[in-house]
Amino acid sequence: MADRVTITTVARHAQVSVQTVSNVLNSPHLVRPETRQRVQDAIDALGYRANQAARQMRTGRSRLIAARIEPAQDGINGSILDRFLHGLAEAAAPARYRVLLYTAADDAAEIATYEDMLSAYDIDAFVLTSTHHADTRTTWLAERGVPFVTFGRPWDAPGSHPWVDVDGAAGTAEATRHLLRAGHRRIGFIGWPPGSGVGDDRRSGWAAALAEAGIDCHGLDAVTADGVAEGVAAARDLLTRAEPVTAIVCCSDSLALGALHATGGAEPAVPGPPAPGRIAVIGFDDTPVAQAVGLTSIAQPLGEAATHCLRLLATQLDAPGSRPPGDGQILLTPALVPRRTA
Amino acid sequence: MADRVTITTVARHAQVSVQTVSNVLNSPHLVRPETRQRVQDAIDALGYRANQAARQMRTGRSRLIAARIEPAQDGINGSILDRFLHGLAEAAAPARYRVLLYTAADDAAEIATYEDMLSAYDIDAFVLTSTHHADTRTTWLAERGVPFVTFGRPWDAPGSHPWVDVDGAAGTAEATRHLLRAGHRRIGFIGWPPGSGVGDDRRSGWAAALAEAGIDCHGLDAVTADGVAEGVAAARDLLTRAEPVTAIVCCSDSLALGALHATGGAEPAVPGPPAPGRIAVIGFDDTPVAQAVGLTSIAQPLGEAATHCLRLLATQLDAPGSRPPGDGQILLTPALVPRRTA
DNA sequence: TTCCGGCAGTTGAACGTTCAAATTATGCGG
């Protein structure tokens, strides 16, 4: 193993003190241009890279951002987090941050992990996913002044911290309008039990778009837990009512896949226009399953969301005390991906 | 912010020197039991946690393991890496390691990232995924004596470094035997173009199982790139030959989904026994799509693979120079998940 | 008694960096 190149090596090579090398790296304006160049040349020639641990000891900053990786839950809706994490890691690199993973079974375990990571690793910031009502994690972090962003709105106290989210209502509204344009009037909705922020939000977009068109959404929706089998049942329910629906917007791709089966429209991946006369179905999240089956779905801009999360953190970290523009509340609009089923 | 609790705080509190505290943590046998207990009590009372950066400065070890997170490629086959990473993070925690993410567009970029992470963060080890022929990454790391494991065999030089992989051939062989038991004789295979280690391996298991049963596999297979549309075409090919197949084993769930469509057997998620008379289809990887569609598939034990990866690294790191038992070459057997399609 | 070896614990230095303060160099007006 070759001797490690430290700031001292560079200093000797460039005939300056170590502090000057440090200044070139951190406060270049303090150094005369020609000296700066000489030092820079030495850095390049030696392939010097600042040691993060040593730097961290002095500054208390690790340039590490922690994010939780969840178990692939029901499977069909997983892979969203995956893409988000990838975006996060990719956005972090150019800002010279890195993403550290952790797992936690529940909120309490997650908070215990925060303690560990903060004291042992000096984590600079956290990215939280899957926010929910009465989220103890955010208050814990906020109380201690730890920088963090959530991917997902704070469902209880809107303005309390920076967040990035995708406008589910806008997505379902667009899906509904898409169906209205295609001539549908009786457009159903399969959603989750009230109380989940995400689910209520998505339902509201569908209701709003119908109201816009002067249609009463009463009796057009079904409520069920997430899952393919649940989707089948809910769709059958909607189809056997007094006035059956001709199209269904779903809260998830799982439900949509179930609906698709119930309406007899599931063959995988034949590109082409939607078949006329069929019950139209639209899912949510544009999962691999939707792509495979040809299910029209609503795609979240996950890469963009990750980039925004990182930008929010970076402004907070690099200029402490400064509020990001717009108070750091970012709502992104998802996009409808039309396929065979609508 | 409360004052930081350092080893010095603990030492004062327990009336010993800092070195004794350090010994309690790292070499307890050097400390008399009663002193040890006193120090331990102080640690607990103060909630002390060793600062990783300072520790790292002295020891050169970061307790950080780096792994690449890839973009969700074709989508349908993604989510495997996701589950693997989750397993990795989960297995790392009890061993007091953490997983650091990085991204890289190609092997060259990845090697550049190694340099950066090694010199800046003192990464202890790397976990490589997607090994392939002529993999420059492994040689680069090996040359520099950097500890690493690959998830995926080294396809060129079998014994060169520790690895964990899933026995694809065993998987396809089991799938094939499953079909043989169900009475099928003409069992086709849809695979990838020769040259990819993984693809060749999977094909060989199918061929071997047929040979076992005294069946000539000649003319029973199709070769194509990965993808749903490709699967459709390949399956049609197999079905229009002189002696059409009655069952198909596929190299991936994407191909299988295509095959399923070509054979008219794709409705999602109705549990129950396979329909008699239908062309049987078996996929590979047990992706969410397979679960959703009811496709019989071969599941890789990803959590187990991750655990093994970590164990291999941990033995290597905690006892330098020691070879793990079995020379660190671990081949896991995947499991057939029977569903509707076979 | 003297000396030695081993155990328990302490001391001082070092890891590589940045901060704060001190020193030296440079430019400018009188």
Next chain:
DNA sequence: CCGCATAATTTGAACGTTCAACTGCCGGAA
């Protein structure tokens, strides 16, 4: 050509930990 302000650079200390060497102490063999 001096004095002074400011720019440029250096010096010394510190961050929290572990390593290597050292000091006492006790028990047993010579």
